[in-house]
Amino acid sequence: MSFKNKLLHLNFVHISKRCYTFSIILTIIGVISLAVFGLNYSVDFKAGSNVDISFTKNVTSAQIEPILENIGILEGSKITPGVDRMSIRFDEVLNEDQDHQLKGEILKLDSGASMEINTVDPEMAKELAANAIWAVLLSSLGIIVYVGIRFEWRFAIAAIVALLHDAFMVVTIFSIFRLEVDLTFIIAVLTIIGYSINDTIVIFDRIRENLRFAKQKTRQDLIDLVNKSVSQTVMRSLYTALTVFIAALFLLLLGGASIRMFSLAMVIGLLFGAYSSIFIASPLWFVLKSKQKNKPAKAS
Incomplete structure (x- = not known):
């Protein structure tokens, strides 16, 4: 049957x-x-920042981690690599100075990179x-x-x-x-x-x-x-x-x-x-x- x-x-x-x-x-x-x-x-349901980065060349998580550590935002972060893209989630809301530093360091790695930051406050x-x-x-x-x-x-x-x-x-x-x-x-x-x-x-x-x-x-x-x-x-x-x-x-x-x-x-x-x-x-x-x-x- x-x-x-x-x-x-x-x-x-x-x-x-x-x-x-x-x-x-x-x-x-x-x-x-x-x-x-x-x-x-995700950051959608709790306070924090989510950074989406598009690269024009190959950039690995190992290159990003020292940058985050130098800025003081490595703790509480989660890096999700992709093809020519990378997403970084932070448990804390990034301030303006941290945003500026992160963008500057990313551009040093890849001058053609673009970065989008989405922030959700607790309320x-x-x-x-x-x-x-x-x-x-x-x-x-x-x-x-x-x-x-x-x-x-x-x-x-x-x-x-x-x-x-x-x-x-x-x-x-x-x-x-x-x-x-x-x-x-x-x-x-x-x-x-x-x-x-x-x-x-x-x-x-x-x-x-x-x-x-x-x-x-x-x-x-x-x-x-x-x-x-x-x-x-x-x-x-x-x-x-x-x-x-x-x-x-x-x-x-x-x-x-x-x-x-x-x-x-x-x-x-x-x-x-x-x-x-x-x-x-x-x-x-x-x-x-x-x-x-x-x-x-x-x-x-």
């Missing part, structure tokens, strides 16, 4: 039990990692962080309302759990591996939320269509309905995920340093988005629906 045929005949509801275990374990690891290490915030950093959190929360709330109106509350709960699962998995990976979180990361999370809910709604729509004509006398009838609905849409979900994944992967491999974290978050989020739509959202709806069917009828 081919891989496609095996996939179409999977018992998705049964497999979901293992998927729940995997996701719960990863969630616990993520909570511990966030509690102990937190996130590696602006707090405002950006708060706005990012509100953006994620409000978008999630809007999706709950939309799915609740279009379908029913069980679909809405299953969708939001899958959606938050995908976003948190990305946050977990970034926390564990100490990857930098900047504004592009927030954009990626919001994009992942949109992708995840779109993929989930396609499966939910098929479940709703099949509900119109399916018998629902037993728990097994409901299991068969969910498995049938997922199998009818699983290839579409995988093809869509693969298409977007390839684009995001090449963006990660060939894109510049400025969008690297965005691309990486997209790659991770797309994988978890496809996984949760198939193995988390629909089986969770089944759990909620089966509990309703198991409730005893009220006496009239």
Whole structure:
């Protein structure tokens, strides 16, 4: 039997039990990692300066470090080299004199170099962080309302759990591996939320269509309905995920340093988005629906 045929005949509801275990374990690891290490915030979310330098010749980190040490700004700095480019992040806001000295020393190394300095003060950093959190929360709330109106509350709960699962998995990976979180990361999370809910709604729509004509006398009838609905849409979900994944992967491999974290978050989020739509959202709806069917009828 081919891989496609095996996939179409999977018992998705049964497999979901293992998927729940995997996701719960990863969630616990993520909570511990966030509690102990937190996130590696970029200058976008904490006070500091970020210097982007474009060179016309090859300049290495080893040549830059003595310059920073002489100016007195090496401590608390992070150098990220690239092709003809270099990014230097400082935990402290550089003053005007330090900016001037750094620019002068860079021009001594490469007279054709250009330098751009972005500074975020503490108040602006707090405002950006708060706005990012509100953006994620409000978008999630809007999706709950939309799915609740279009379908029913069980679909809405299953969708939001899958959606938050995908976003948190990305946050977990970034926390564990100490990857930098900047504004592009927030954009990626919001994009992942949109992708995840779109993929989930396609499966939910098929479940709703099949509900119109399916018998629902037993728990097994409901299991068969969910498995049938997922199998009818699983290839579409995988093809869509693969298409977007390839684009995001090449963006990660060939894109510049400025969008690297965005691309990486997209790659991770797309994988978890496809996984949760198939193995988390629909089986969770089944759990909620089966509990309703198991409730005893009220006496009239």
